Amino acid sequence: MNLLITGGAGFIGSWFVREALRDRLPGLEGVQVTVLDKLTYAGSFANLGPVSESDRLDFVPGDVADAALVDTLMRRHDHVVHFAAESHVDRSITAAAEFAQTNVVGTQVLLDAALRHGVERFVHVSTDEVYGSIPAGSWREDAPIAPNSPYAATKAGSDLLALAYHRTHGLPVTVTRCANNYGPYQHPEKLIPRFVTNLLAGRTVPLYGDGAQVRDWVHVGDHCRGTALALQAGRPGEVYHIGGNKELTNKGLTALLLRACGADWDRVVHVEDRKGHDRRYALDDTKIRKELGYEPQVDFAAGLADTVQWYRDNEDWWRPLAVD
Template identity: 65%
Template sequence: MQIFVTGGAGFIGSAYVRALLQDEYAGAAGASVTVLDLLSYSGNRDNLPVSDPRLRFVQGDISDSDLLRELLPGHDAVVHFAAESHVDRSISGAMPFVTTNVLGTQALLDAARETGVGRFVHVSTDEVYGSIDEGSWTETWPLAPNSPYAASKAGSDLMALAAHRTHGMDVVVTRCSNNYGEYQFPEKVIPLFVTNLMDGKQIPLYGDGGNIRDWLHVSDHCRGIQAVLEKGRAGEVYNIGGGTELTNRELTERLLEACGAGWDMVRPVADRKGHDRRYSLDITKISEELGYAPQVTVEEGLAATVAWYRDNRAWWEPLKSRAGL
């Protein structure tokens, strides 16, 4: 099997590629992988085992149609991670999110169809649903994104599904909850808080800290993606969640405890514009159809994540310095 992975040098994409190359998925044992990544600020070749003979790495843009038509022939599947993904950055400037997430996805869909690639897995986010006060979103819930990032991902979801309905492409969409784990760029909340605390710096907590998120370890997310790649139904959407909801305040408390710090290290900041109050995914569909279940508890996952950042300062310290974090 030959798998084409976009954004494979980023946090989630690289976790998926490493798992593939370590033959963690029986259905893809021995697979070869082509990674296409622009290596923008959050992409990092150090996230990948670049010397592995089964890996081909290409630095390039998913909007480069000529490059896509050169690279895609011969691949059995596309797994599309590449995206601008940080909400705060989208609030500061939305255009890169529209360019990459919507136009880039369309360029990739067109090239995959024209070159005869089979399955196309489009990796999306629960943020396309907006905010939910009670209950959990099913895959048929109306999309109501609130941030420019979420709106751009909703647009890309719709273009991917339209490719199935219009052209008969073998497209499947996944929507995940908040990911965490090793190799996550340190602008995101968990690595930012952990690395700040390790350096004796305060951590910023939005508003009253009452915003609720469902936390999903990146390895569980990747297992869900692989299940969808292997067995998901074309034209369908599958939610992938972790099953643990925490307020931002509860998450902060756990990270403070893990790092041996107190609440004096927390600095309240003004709430984010359009900040969604609660996310919650119903994962009945992927569980019943594909046998998915999260395996990493939040206690185990957070402990392992904190330990990884503690042991890998040489990885994250230059990234924070360059990003001015």
């Protein structure tokens, strides 16, 4: 298998690459990997450091919206996992154009090239945020999408494009939508690493609104295993949810992070809530469990402890990226 991974130097993509090249993902033993990554602020070749010398890795710096480059790469690959995306909601509120360019146009460029060159499998990686907020229960894969942030709207647009290429052209596209990820190598603009790095550095942390927003959390390793299962056996034209079954309010999560970092509530600053802030996300992941055998393997308490320890041990990695 020759696998093209977009966004493979980012948080989730680099985890997938590292695990694939260590033969730790189902069905990907011995895979040849090409990473295409623009190396924006959120991506770094250093994230691939542990596998950077592998003779099964080819790294190509570049933009998924560069049609000529994508076409050149696609012609020598038979499988694609598309992680590349602008993903930070706060940034999308003030700079939506780059989200539309990467998330929508970039996906269209990849789909066109995949169609031209007859790829065997194309997994488009998306998010639970495309559904908007749900007050109770959990979204199933057939629920209507109703995004509320510019980020979520551009991801919803890319999802619809990917599914349309299957329905119109028969392109073997599978879409995954995942809960909130956490784990090592996550950029400090995101909630868990931002709070951890700020607390370790002796700074305060900002809690939006009343902190009662609810999110489901899944370890990045579980997300990558679920993605690999979808690549291997997901049905074309279908959506699969990848959940963690660990719902927490932001305030509850903050309490866990304070405890893990040896800090008190006097380090928490309550700030005005984010515009359009969704109250609760929740995914029903029965489908991927029954069809593909997915099940989260990382216990949340253990995974969070390991994540906090990773940031303790890797200050040289996050210090240049720290967000106040």
